[in-house]
Amino acid sequence: MKNKVICIIDDDPIYQLLINKIIAMSETEYDVVSFKNGKEALESFKSDLKEDKKMPEIILLDIEMPIMDGWDFMKHIEKALSGKTEKTAIYIVSSSIAYEDREKAKTFPEIMGYFSKPIDTSKILEITKHVTKGEQ
Amino acid sequence: MSFKRTWIKLSKWFLTRPNTTGTIVFLSLLLLLSFVVGLRYKVVKENQQREMSNIINVVHQNFQQILKNSYTTTLTLAMTINDEGIPEDFDKIAPKLVNSNASIDAVQLVPNGVIKYIYPYENNEAAINYDILHAPTVKEEALKSIKTKLIYFAGPLKLKQGGIGVVGRLPVYKNNKFWGFSAVIIKMNTLLELSGIKSIDDSKYYFQFSKVNPDTGKEEFFLPKKENFSKKFYQTVTIPDGDWKLYLIAQDKNGLISQVTTSTVLGFLLALISGLWVASIMKKPAKLQLQIYEQAKKILHSEIEFKTLFEQAPVGIARVEMDSGNFLAVNDEFCRIVGYDKKELNKINFQKITHPDDMAQDVSYMEKLKEGSIDEFTIEKRYLHKTGKTVWGNLIVSRLSKSDGTPTNNIAIIEDITEKKRADEELKQSFEIVSEQNKRLLNFSYIVSHNLRSHTSNIETISNFLETAETKDERDEMISLLKKVSASLNETMSNLNEVVSIRTNINLTTESLNLHDYIEKAKTVLSEQITKKGAVIHNEVAHNIEVNYNTAYLESILLNFISNAVRYSHPDRKPEIYISYDEKAKTLKIKDNGIGIDMAKNGEKLFGMYKTFNGNPDSKGIGLFITKSQIEAMGGRIETESELNKGTSFTIYFK
Numbered sequence: 076m077k078n079k080v081i082c083i084i085d086d087d088p089i090y091q092l093l094i095n096k097i098i099a100m101s102e103t104e105y106d107v108v109s110f111k112n113g114k115e116a117l118e119s120f121k122s123d124l125k126e127d128k129k130m131p132e133i134i135l136l137d138i139e140m141p142i143m144d145g146w147d148f149m150k151h152i153e154k155a156l157s158g159k160t161e162k163t164a165i166y167i168v169s170s171s172i173a174y175e176d177r178e179k180a181k182t183f184p185e186i187m188g189y190f191s192k193p194i195d196t197s198k199i200l201e202i203t204k205h206v207t208k209g210e211q
Numbered sequence: 212m213s214f215k216r217t218w219i220k221l222s223k224w225f226l227t228r229p230n231t232t233g234t235i236v237f238l239s240l241l242l243l244l245s246f247v248v249g250l251r252y253k254v255v256k257e258n259q260q261r262e263m264s265n266i267i268n269v270v271h272q273n274f275q276q277i278l279k280n281s282y283t284t285t286l287t288l289a290m291t292i293n294d295e296g297i298p299e300d301f302d303k304i305a306p307k308l309v310n311s312n313a314s315i316d317a318v319q320l321v322p323n324g325v326i327k328y329i330y331p332y333e334n335n336e337a338a339i340n341y342d343i344l345h346a347p348t349v350k351e352e353a354l355k356s357i358k359t360k361l362i363y364f365a366g367p368l369k370l371k372q373g374g375i376g377v378v379g380r381l382p383v384y385k386n387n388k389f390w391g392f393s394a395v396i397i398k399m400n401t402l403l404e405l406s407g408i409k410s411i412d413d414s415k416y417y418f419q420f421s422k423v424n425p426d427t428g429k430e431e432f433f434l435p436k437k438e439n440f441s442k443k444f445y446q447t448v449t450i451p452d453g454d455w456k457l458y459l460i461a462q463d464k465n466g467l468i469s470q471v472t473t474s475t476v477l478g479f480l481l482a483l484i485s486g487l488w489v490a491s492i493m494k495k496p497a498k499l500q501l502q503i504y505e506q507a508k509k510i511l512h513s514e515i516e517f518k519t520l521f522e523q524a525p526v527g528i529a530r531v532e533m534d535s536g537n538f539l540a541v542n543d544e545f546c547r548i549v550g551y552d553k554k555e556l557n558k559i560n561f562q563k564i565t566h567p568d569d570m571a572q573d574v575s576y577m578e579k580l581k582e583g584s585i586d587e588f589t590i591e592k593r594y595l596h597k598t599g600k601t602v603w604g605n606l607i608v609s610r611l612s613k614s615d616g617t618p619t620n621n622i623a624i625i626e627d628i629t630e631k632k633r634a635d636e637e638l639k640q641s642f643e644i645v646s647e648q649n650k651r652l653l654n655f656s657y658i659v660s661h662n663l664r665s666h667t668s669n670i671e672t673i674s675n676f677l678e679t680a681e682t683k684d685e686r687d688e689m690i691s692l693l694k695k696v697s698a699s700l701n702e703t704m705s706n707l708n709e710v711v712s713i714r715t716n717i718n719l720t721t722e723s724l725n726l727h728d729y730i731e732k733a734k735t736v737l738s739e740q741i742t743k744k745g746a747v748i749h750n751e752v753a754h755n756i757e758v759n760y761n762t763a764y765l766e767s768i769l770l771n772f773i774s775n776a777v778r779y780s781h782p783d784r785k786p787e788i789y790i791s792y793d794e795k796a797k798t799l800k801i802k803d804n805g806i807g808i809d810m811a812k813n814g815e816k817l818f819g820m821y822k823t824f825n826g827n828p829d830s831k832g833i834g835l836f837i838t839k840s841q842i843e844a845m846g847g848r849i850e851t852e853s854e855l856n857k858g859t860s861f862t863i864y865f866k
Binding site: 089092191192194195 | 657660673
């Protein structure tokens with residue numbers, strides 16, 4: 076098992092399937108963890124923290140989701156995981172190309188970047204490289 | 212009443228003519244004082260005459276006395292003459308007579324007109340042997356006494372022995388034959404002294420003593436002041452024994468007048484000063500009167516101006532009594548705004564024509580104005596027009612105060628802003644509609660782009676995989692994925708199509724629908740779902756409730772709400788749904804005891820497209836979005852109340 080984790084939070088099952096394939100094809104050192112919405116992800120992270128497990132290195136976050144959308148997730152992660160998400164790089168990956176969404180993303184300092192779907196291997200590599208650089 | 216008016220008119224006439232009034236006062240006083248002075252003059256004159264006649268009478272009496280004494284003396288002396296015509300004891304008797312009579316300076320006997328005996332002899336010896344009957348100057352008077360056979364006083368004349376005096380001669384007859392004269396000599400000085408002429412107070416009067424000269428026939432005056440006194444006041448007495456005339460003359464003709472001159476002058480001055488004083492006093496009121504008249508003219512002018520301004524102002528103006536709010540005066544525009552005429556308005560107060568919703572605010576401002584905590588206020592308020600309609604006015608109210616600051620009443624200026632308000636309202640409404648539509652449009656375009664893009668991006672990724680797929684399995688997997696994407700894209704498209712059709716359907720046909728029946732119909736459609744959940748639906752809507760609605764929309768709305776209420780039931784209890792209608796508010800209420808919605812968190816997103824909050828696999832997030840669109844398309848709106856784990860109630864407003 077590779078020790079680095081990339082977390083996908085998206086309600087679209089087809090997308091989930093496709094992104095898994097892409098990451099696998101990109102031959103990175105990352106494992107993939109998927110969640111259907113923000114709430115599921117948040118609860119998982121909370122329990123991980125209790126067990127002292129480490130946080131994922133990268134989160135690819137969708138905006139439009141039922142139950143808890145991307146923005147709500149951001150608000151909660153700031154509160155619940157404050158001080159513990161430093162190592163986690165959050166990227167928005169949304170089908171939205173709306174200017175408002177891009178601008179809103181900038182208001183969260185934890186969000187490292189904004190990508191519009193579709194995502195391909197080159198974009199994944201770009202993200203992982205960026206994160207690796209940041210760590211060094 | 213008419214007298215009073217005449218009096219006012221008269222006094223006004225005088226007040227405006229100070230010079231005339233002054234002159235009148237002057238003349239009136241002058242007349243009065245002249246009368247008084249005239250009276251006084253008369254009194255003074257009478258006094259003077261009385262005094263003069265007193266004085267002259269005394270002097271006259273004294274003269275009479277002297278003459279009587281002289282007569283007695285001459286008679287006594289004549290008796291000394293014996294029958295032979297020889298005086299006896301002249302030397303003895305004469306001194307006695309002279310000495311006992313202060314008025315007599317000398318006595319003489321004059322037989323045959325020749326002075327033979329005289330006493331006292333000293334100083335008189337020059338007269339001895341003076342033949343008077345043959346002396347031209349004295350002859351006439353001597354002869355006169357012989358003629359009358361009475362004593363006669365000659366002179367005053369120059370005495371032979373010196374000095375001036377009068378000579379009283381008594382003709383003496385012996386045996387009926389003229390013997391001569393028995394005479395007395397009274398010196399002028401003695402006569403004047405004894406008669407009292409000398410002792411007169413000559414500041415006021417003086418005497419004159421006269422005799423008509425028998426030779427010349429002219430009146431001769433013997434006392435020093437000989438000037439003509441005929442024009443002066445005088446009184447006179449005649450003494451026939453000597454043909455004398457005695458005059459008492461007032462010193463000065465003007466003496467009498469001088470006594471009243473002071474009064475006259477003072478009176479004149481008094482009248483003059485009074486006249487001037489009255490005139491000067493009245494000039495001030497006259498000036499004031501003139502000023503008042505000018506001011507009144509100005510006031511009248513500005514009054515007319517203000518009246519015109521008030522009446523013809525393009526804004527409503529009303530004067531309102533502070534305590535009661537009664538209208539005291541209103542102009543035409545105000546009448547037009549509220550639709551009442553002036554007479555009607557004068558009987559009511561502003562509260563009567565104020566819209567009930569604006570009453571509290573207006574009255575509270577009026578109170579503040581009365582307290583003095585504000586001087587004026589401006590509000591937009593509604594009036595109830597006489598016809599019952601509502602008119603909008605922009606109201607400015609200021610307090611009118613007396614000069615000492617006590618408030619009297621308020622002045623209100625009202626601008627009719629009904630049209631403006633209506634335009635504003637329309638503008639606001641259309642703005643709301645436009646912005647709402649715009650919001651919906653934006654939301655919709657977002658939905659469209661998002662929902663379509665999520666599919667297209669998947670298709671793009673799949674097609675990339677298809678290109679690079681090396682095995683048939685890989686390719687088949689991708690194709691089956693593509694089919695899934697296609698199906699969901701199709702669903703999305705049909706949903707969007709439905710939404711678009713609701714929104715573009717402007718001319719919806721509506722008909723009167725029985726609400727109760729349609730609820731029952733929906734229950735029938737959903738009977739399978741209801742039975743499965745064991746739900747109880749209470750249709751509390753009365754049988755006679757009819758709503759004007761589009762049939763398809765009403766069905767869709769009812770189905771959506773009821774199925775939602777059944778679907779999102781609470782796991783701990785059987786769903787119970789109450790449907791009721793409020794006839795007054797025209798609202799339909801659908802209340803459930805389901806899981807509820809976190810309104811704080813999701814209230815905004817509740818009616819958004821593709822929004823789901825509960826992880827229920829059946830929820831697609833399209834139902835409420837469509838329902839809302841349909842309600843709004845029918846001109847209504849929707850309200851939500853909800854509490855997590857307790858239940859939700861939706862209130863649908865019919866237009």
